[in-house]
Amino acid sequence: MPCQLGLEPLGGRIPAKLPAPIALIPLRSPLDAQRPTAIALGSFDGLHRGHRRVIEAIASGGPSGQAVPTVVSFWPHPREVLYGDTRLRLDLPEEKLELLAPLGIRQLVLVPFNRQLAALSPESFVEQVLVGQLQASCIAVGDNFRFGAGRSGDSAALARIAAGLGVRVSVLPMLWDGAERVSSSRIRRALAAADLGEAKRLLQRPYAFSGLVVQGRGLGRQLGWPTANLQVDGRKFLPQEGVYAAWAWVGAQRWAAVMNLGPQPTVDPTAPSSVEVHLLNFQQQLLGESLRVEPLAWIRSQQRFQNVQALSDQIGRDAELARQICQSQAELEQAD
Numbered sequence: 001m002p003c004q005l006g007l008e009p010l011g012g013r014i015p016a017k018l019p020a021p022i023a024l025i026p027l028r029s030p031l032d033a034q035r036p037t038a039i040a041l042g043s044f045d046g047l048h049r050g051h052r053r054v055i056e057a058i059a060s061g062g063p064s065g066q067a068v069p070t071v072v073s074f075w076p077h078p079r080e081v082l083y084g085d086t087r088l089r090l091d092l093p094e095e096k097l098e099l100l101a102p103l104g105i106r107q108l109v110l111v112p113f114n115r116q117l118a119a120l121s122p123e124s125f126v127e128q129v130l131v132g133q134l135q136a137s138c139i140a141v142g143d144n145f146r147f148g149a150g151r152s153g154d155s156a157a158l159a160r161i162a163a164g165l166g167v168r169v170s171v172l173p174m175l176w177d178g179a180e181r182v183s184s185s186r187i188r189r190a191l192a193a194a195d196l197g198e199a200k201r202l203l204q205r206p207y208a209f210s211g212l213v214v215q216g217r218g219l220g221r222q223l224g225w226p227t228a229n230l231q232v233d234g235r236k237f238l239p240q241e242g243v244y245a246a247w248a249w250v251g252a253q254r255w256a257a258v259m260n261l262g263p264q265p266t267v268d269p270t271a272p273s274s275v276e277v278h279l280l281n282f283q284q285q286l287l288g289e290s291l292r293v294e295p296l297a298w299i300r301s302q303q304r305f306q307n308v309q310a311l312s313d314q315i316g317r318d319a320e321l322a323r324q325i326c327q328s329q330a331e332l333e334q335a336d
Contacts, residue, residue: 025101025108027093033109036135037070038062040105042145044073045184046090047099048202050142050175057140057170059104067137069105071096072130074113081113088237090184090207099205109134122153126161136162140170177202194240194298208294209236211275213286225315227260227276228286230293241273243299245322247329248279249292255279256326258319259293262302278315280323297325 028034038058044051061067077087091099097108111117111129120128125148130136139162147153153161159169175182182202190198191207199207211230228248232238241262248257260276277293299318305311 025097025106027097027108027110030109030111030129030133033070033134034068034107036062036067036137037072037109038067039130039134039136039139040069040071041130041139041141042073043077043184044071044091044096046187046203047096048182048184048187049177049204050172050182052103052204053175054140054142054172055100055103055105057172058138062138063168064137068107070107070109070134071100071105072109072111072134074117075110076113078113078118081115082118088188089235090187090203090237092233092236095210119149122148122157123161124148125153126158127165130162131165131167136167138168138170140172143171143173145171188237191237191239194242194244196239196295196297199239206294207239208292209238210290210292213289213291215287216276225278225312225319227278228291230275230277230291232275238275239295240298242301243318244295245297245299245325246277247294247296247326248277249294250279250282250284250286250289255282256323257293258299258315258322259295261295278319280319280326296329 038061040055040058042051042054044055047055055071058067059069061069075093077085079085080087093108093110100108117125117129130139139158141155141158143155145155145158147158155169155171159171162169180186187199187202187207190196190202196207209232211232213228214231216227216229238261244259244261246257246259248255248259257277257279259278260274262273264274275293277291299321305314
């Protein structure tokens with residue numbers, strides 16, 4: 001049966017200030033890229049303030065103004081190929097397209113990272129990929145950029161090699177915030193601690209993720225709290241497990257919601273972690289739809305209750321608190 005969501009009158013849809021629709025930029029391989037290019041080169045995971053400074057350096061299209069402003073990243077992450085490390089992303093490529101368009105970027109080029117590419121010397125990488133394939137007229141990087149076999153090349157080497165080929169390189173210093181630099185790792189730490197306010201401050205936008213609503217086992221419905229069970233891309237970095245107040249976006253409409261992220265210790269202790277979202281005062285079917293979730297505030301950690309009635313009562317308290325948090329947030333937005 002399709003999942004019927006949220007029958008409790010606990011707040012419902014709350015108006016949002018919707019941005020104008022964004023025309024997505026294309027995602028291309030190096031062989032399909034528009035050329036010549038003005039390149040911002042790096043991972044840019046999260047597109048935080050430091051990343052944006054690098055991108056701004058090439059957004060005008062290089063010295064001639066005619067080059068295509070381009071972000072070039074590697075996929076998958078080099079550490080996944082070289083060391084087997086799992087690297088969860090703050091932004092998946094499809095999400096990054098929407099974020100890059102307002103910055104003046106006209107294409108995102110993902111360079112397939114494999115052991116053959118990893119074996120290239122810094123000189124070969126610049127000559128074959130950046131200049132040969134992408135016809136770079138200018139390049140911008142952060143001063144911590146490393147590349148080439150064994151990470152043997154740095155930003156100074158890139159500037160030297162590119163200069164010999166007639167390509168200008170801009171090296172942007174790291175951006176510091178207090179005693180620590182702004183970094184993707186710092187944002188991940190904030191999310192892992194459920195500090196959504198700090199993550200938002202560093203990202204300069206709310207953290208969010210999307211998922212496909214799939215058929216669940218109906219446990220939420222049995223408790224009186226039907227939920228949308230989300231299938232989230234396994235490469236996406238998710239915040240600390242727990243119960244959250246959240247916004248849930250259904251198309252262009254925003255709904256107050258309460259989200260459970262993690263296991264179900266009361267009803268099924270052996271089940272794997274999951275993402276379940278109850279939209280408040282929502283009575284439409286969402287099975288098969290995409291849902292965008294913006295966690296607003298961490299309410300409590302996972303806990304095991306003596307029985308399902310005690311769990312249902314607690315969900316009711318969680319939902320009421322989530323409604324209040326969402327309402328307060330909406331009022332703050334309307335006052336701005």
